[in-house]
Amino acid sequence: MFAPPKLPVPSTPFPDESLEGFIARSCNANGWDRPNQVLEILGHGKSQGLWSNRLSDEHAPMLAKQFGCKPEQLVGRFHRPVVVPETEVVFELFCGSPIRLNAREKTIRRISPAALRAADYHRAPWQFQPFKYCAETGEKLLGACPECDKNLGWRKTYGVGFCEHCVEDGYALVDLRTVERPRLPDADLSVYRAVAALLSKPADRSDIFPRYFQSWPAWELLDLILTLGVMLVRCHDPGSLTKRSYIYSTFAWHANFMAAIKFAISWPDSATVLVDDVLRVRASQDTGWSYGRMRKLGPFFNPEYYAGTPRIAFEIKSAVDRALPLTEEEQQRRWWRGGFRPSIRNGI
Amino acid sequence: MKTPRILSPDAIANLMREFRKIALHTTAMKQIHRALDIARAEARESLVERKQWIDYPPALRPKMPPLPLVVAFGPSGTGKDTIIAEYLKNVRESEQWPSGKQLVVSFELSVDATRKALHGDFLEGTEDPHPGVGTDPSLSRRVRMQAANLDTELSICNETQHVVGSDSQTRNKGVADALKKFLNHNTSALSLFGTNNADRIFDANNEFVQRSFKRYDLIGARAGVPEERREFMELLQLFAMKLPEYGVVESAKILTDPAIIGTIFTQCKGRYGTVGRLLKNAARVALMEGSYSLLPYHLWLAVSGSKMLFEDDPVNYFSEFNECR
Numbered sequence: 184m185f186a187p188p189k190l191p192v193p194s195t196p197f198p199d200e201s202l203e204g205f206i207a208r209s210c211n212a213n214g215w216d217r218p219n220q221v222l223e224i225l226g227h228g229k230s231q232g233l234w235s236n237r238l239s240d241e242h243a244p245m246l247a248k249q250f251g252c253k254p255e256q257l258v259g260r261f262h263r264p265v266v267v268p269e270t271e272v273v274f275e276l277f278c279g280s281p282i283r284l285n286a287r288e289k290t291i292r293r294i295s296p297a298a299l300r301a302a303d304y305h306r307a308p309w310q311f312q313p314f315k316y317c318a319e320t321g322e323k324l325l326g327a328c329p330e331c332d333k334n335l336g337w338r339k340t341y342g343v344g345f346c347e348h349c350v351e352d353g354y355a356l357v358d359l360r361t362v363e364r365p366r367l368p369d370a371d372l373s374v375y376r377a378v379a380a381l382l383s384k385p386a387d388r389s390d391i392f393p394r395y396f397q398s399w400p401a402w403e404l405l406d407l408i409l410t411l412g413v414m415l416v417r418c419h420d421p422g423s424l425t426k427r428s429y430i431y432s433t434f435a436w437h438a439n440f441m442a443a444i445k446f447a448i449s450w451p452d453s454a455t456v457l458v459d460d461v462l463r464v465r466a467s468q469d470t471g472w473s474y475g476r477m478r479k480l481g482p483f484f485n486p487e488y489y490a491g492t493p494r495i496a497f498e499i500k501s502a503v504d505r506a507l508p509l510t511e512e513e514q515q516r517r518w519w520r521g522g523f524r525p526s527i528r529n530g531i
Numbered sequence: 532m533k534t535p536r537i538l539s540p541d542a543i544a545n546l547m548r549e550f551r552k553i554a555l556h557t558t559a560m561k562q563i564h565r566a567l568d569i570a571r572a573e574a575r576e577s578l579v580e581r582k583q584w585i586d587y588p589p590a591l592r593p594k595m596p597p598l599p600l601v602v603a604f605g606p607s608g609t610g611k612d613t614i615i616a617e618y619l620k621n622v623r624e625s626e627q628w629p630s631g632k633q634l635v636v637s638f639e640l641s642v643d644a645t646r647k648a649l650h651g652d653f654l655e656g657t658e659d660p661h662p663g664v665g666t667d668p669s670l671s672r673r674v675r676m677q678a679a680n681l682d683t684e685l686s687i688c689n690e691t692q693h694v695v696g697s698d699s700q701t702r703n704k705g706v707a708d709a710l711k712k713f714l715n716h717n718t719s720a721l722s723l724f725g726t727n728n729a730d731r732i733f734d735a736n737n738e739f740v741q742r743s744f745k746r747y748d749l750i751g752a753r754a755g756v757p758e759e760r761r762e763f764m765e766l767l768q769l770f771a772m773k774l775p776e777y778g779v780v781e782s783a784k785i786l787t788d789p790a791i792i793g794t795i796f797t798q799c800k801g802r803y804g805t806v807g808r809l810l811k812n813a814a815r816v817a818l819m820e821g822s823y824s825l826l827p828y829h830l831w832l833a834v835s836g837s838k839m840l841f842e843d844d845p846v847n848y849f850s851e852f853n854e855c856r
Binding site: 188189190191192193211212213214215216220221224225251341342344345351352353354355356358 | 588589631669
């Protein structure tokens with residue numbers, strides 16, 4: 184009987200480990216530095232792009248045999264598209280929760296040195312682009328080598344905690360685990376952890392979120408926070424691109440994300456403060472061609488353009504309308520426009 | 532008179548497999564096994580430290596004392612393979628390794644081995660999916676990583692003489708250097724087995740010879756040493772007892788006959804491995820002939836039919852038994 188080739192040193196994934204991190208760690212334990220090459224040798228074909236893209240749930244039994252773990256330990260780690268009803272926005276499964284398709288960092292390996300010092304494996308939430316800090320340690324995630332300044336990736340790895348560019352004679356010279364990174368203040372860390380738990384432990388939702396959202400699934404609440412954050416970034420910088428992956432990488436993202444978390448914690452009462460802030464910011468801006476309510480609210484005028492589900496769009500719109508009631512003229516105009524502006528760009 | 536027994540080739544092959552179970556634990560074998568155990572114990576001590584620093588380049592690791600080297604060289608037929616096989620058998624029977632660990636790795640060096648081939652051979656021992664893929668540094672790293680993560684304490688390298696098969700001194704130096712680094716970088720303790728030619732590997736690197744913790748020159752039993760003579764007789768008695776027990780033949784009494792013992796000693800130069808091979812050939816001849824007993828005539832036929840075993844002295848000392856059917 185044909186026995187598929189397998190790696191001599193077996194590895195078992197940690198509960199919150201990413202698939203890429205697990206395969207890279209397992210390959211490194213066996214002395215292989217290119218996961219792509221290993222997957223090809225193990226009979227999973229080869230691809231020009233990201234090696235993790237060719238793996239799906241159906242590969243779990245074979246991969247489990249080859250890497251020395253159980254198939255059920257791998258199944259939840261594959262990123263497959265998921266259909267969310269009543270929306271055209273594309274979602275994929277990540278840690279068992281739906282997230283926007285472009286919210287996962289696919290190419291850059293981001294790590295928290297302090298977390299790696301505690302346990303040397305790549306945590307899945309580090310791949311979630313909106314998270315710039317590690318929820319475990321509060322440390323800012325590191326995506327580039329401090330010595331050579333090159334991005335850390337997945338094509339070649341010498342273990343998750345080493346720079347693959349600073350190499351001599353087959354050994355990595357820069358141990359990233361020794362790097363000290365800036366940390367979140369303690370006050371921010373507790374709320375940050377609560378939001379991160381919406382992704383990694385959706386069943387254990389923190390008490391800091393209002394009972395108002397009790398009927399909402401954790402992923403939708405997270406998407407509401409992200410939507411508010413994106414809208415705040417766009418509100419402060421109307422000239423910025425609307426692509427989410429771009430917005431997540433902007434310098435202003437984290438501050439606006441933290442502001443969005445604080446608004447969500449005291450939602451819907453916080454909508455008044457939010458609208459006041461928006462009006463103040465918009466008053467000092469060159470708002471271009473827009474006029475009327477759109478001129479006043481900017482991105483908050485049409486939340487359906489940013490929201491992942493109709494419920495989120497409705498929630499933001501109704502909260503804004505309560506905080507800033509429509510004038511008679513605006514009511515007429517909304518009636519004329521049907522009160523709805525369809526999204527023309529999915530995933531944005 | 533009994534009817535000759537007729538056995539199929541498969542049945543004969545199955546009976547021949549029983550020979551693997553027969554091995555005399557000679558003094559030399561016990562000494563080598565003990566030396567291997569000591570080497571393993573020493574490697575085990577450094578394992579924790581080894582794993583802690585495995586990701587770092589050698590220059591950045593703390594200097595650890597080199598692991599021991601056990602060497603057993605001797606001409607063909609002196610029982611090197613049996614020593615290795617018995618050691619692995621003992622280890623398998625007496626130890627329970629944690630899942631996914633390989634505490635002893637045994638491999639055979641390829642003919643005309645280079646540094647890269649040495650690493651590839653080790654990786655074959657660990658059942659790496661593709662032992663040949665990679666450059667020299669990457670293979671060397673893979674060997675080190677796998678040895679550390681499999682908790683390998685001892686690597687047994689057989690057929691070490693293959694390294695000196697080529698004319699190139701540079702190649703010998705390369706392999707000797709790789710073996711030295713194997714010990715210096717604490718990959719695992721090492722044991723080299725090979726014919727006397729393998730000794731030349733030490734000429735290539737003087738420092739490597741200093742790593743040798745125990746060296747054994749296997750020569751088999753010597754006629755002038757009573758203990759070794761007695762051990763040789765014990766081996767033949769063991770065969771005389773075990774062959775009927777395992778059902779290979781019904782009787783092998785001839786192996787206790789002083790005249791036959793003396794002739795086997797002369798024919799095999801006192802080498803235990805050669806004795807095993809000779810008796811195996813003789814038993815095969817006996818089974819093919821349908822005989823129930825091992826006869827001197829079968830020994831004569833076995834020597835005639837396997838001259839390669841005795842190429843340094845091709846005389847058939849059983850000639851006088853060629854008519855004793």
